[in-house]
Amino acid sequence: MRKLAYLLFVAALAAGGWWAWRQQEAAALPDYIATSNGRLEMNRIDVATLYPGRIRAVHVNEGDEVAKDAVLVELASDQSAGQLAAARAATEGAEDTVQRAQAGIKQAKQTVARAEAEIAAYRQQQKVAKLELDNARQMRRDNLISASEYSKREADYQRAVASVKAAEAARAEAQAAVAQVEAQAKEAAAGVRRAKATADTAAAADADMTVRSPLAARVEYRLVEPGNVVGAGSRVISLLDPGDISMNLFLPNAAMAPLQTGDEARIVLDGINAVFPATISYIASDAQFTPKAVETPNEREKLMYKIKLKIPPDTAKRYNRLLKGGMTGNGYVRTDRSQPWPITLNTHLPPQ
Structure with a gap:
């Protein structure tokens, strides 16, 4: 019982220390920098069949990198x-x-x-x-x-x-x-x-009985196996576009109001000593309740605006083996575009 209480105390202490460090880090930023935590998301493409048939062969496995027009699945149809x-x-x-x-x-x-x-x-x-x-x-x-x-x-x-x-x-x-x-x-x-x-x-x-990749991508899920019979429009392979990586942030009205699509942004991922460049590609027109996974400095701020930060495609493709969907981190935006980025948020890419 004492051991369990000790472990709970250590966990609470660590969580409190981590929270205090995050608050200190946020407080150290200029007031024209708004930040929120989020997760990397990769655009998913579900590849489907045009016609019904029996799966003759599947040429890829989950995690494979495939080129544009590479054969993914072959179907047979008498x-x-x-x-x-x-x-x-x-x-x-x-x-x-x-x-x-x-x-x-x-x-x-x-x-x-x-x-x-x-x-x-x-x-x-x-x-x-x-x-x-x-x-x-x-x-x-x-x-x-x-x-x-x-x-x-x-x-x-x-x-x-x-x-x-x-x-x-x-x-x-x-x-x-x-x-x-x-x-x-x-x-x-x-x-x-x-x-x-x-x-x-x-x-x-x-x-069209041969299903090809519409772009250079990474295989996320292999949804069929040889011998399966599928109908027209059935999903057979799920791909991730390594050039389309983004992070969703949730900001209050005061921080969101000055922002425009195309504005510069920064993304810092947990466990990676790097600052990735990004741009604002989307700003929600309506507020929504704050997702539970999003931390807010003020608990009373229940309604937030969703914005999407997108890493440039060439940068995303260059680090496609490093960047993965689900990675946690923080996104940063400037509420005043005339102000410079803090030194700690200057673009700094990791070695390849």
Whole structure:
């Protein structure tokens, strides 16, 4: 019993000494410096799947550093693979249809060309037959040829005229065939575009079965294991952005009023001999009850304003192995920007 009482006394004495030291430290600061305790927070990114499937492989472990676009998780889906195969087959079929249509266009145009050549030849024959008929008509008037000879010349001319008309009809039919086949070719080309669009969509869906890191980050939680079946939008990996580190402070109205976003700030972490630069990235518009973890010099100050101090991304990334979410410390801001920082709060970074 005495031992327990002694331990409680020592603990109370240590807590009192620590509190007195913190109050003395705060009192030593200029009156234009406001401070509050807080914890480091790292921005968390929950990486999720776009489509349902079975987890084929997980390529990272908790605590791993991953690069941007690094493969985190692979999913397997028979439906996705089947859709991609079907889309590619449809594309190949549509391309074959286009090739056949183009061959049909070529053949139809050749038929038109032959018909035009025949028309030219038959017109020449018609011209000759017309001359011979005119000559025979004159000779018949002069009784230089018989009636049967004249009838023969007239029949030759009529055959020539009929041949020209038949060739012109064949050309019109061939031209109609060309127009029809060209329309079929256009429809086939549109089918190719539709099939390729479907194939691209299926390929994108299949590629999305591989989950990649959206940024260079640290793995916080591995939420799935191989063999798990997940739905669309299921979280699979939780990442921490090493370039997005901040600390929330809670200050009374008097200290908060002069502050603006973008103002300089400082962060001092427990157990680290360093002063990290920071800026005010957020100031709450409404007061809230003081969280229990926040120490206030005046117990009557129940309502406080939340502000967020953010360490510059390049500094945060440089010390990404040192800075961790949950580390405790103090944040400092100047209520008068025209005043210099105290020497003890000049930026001082730890050795790397």
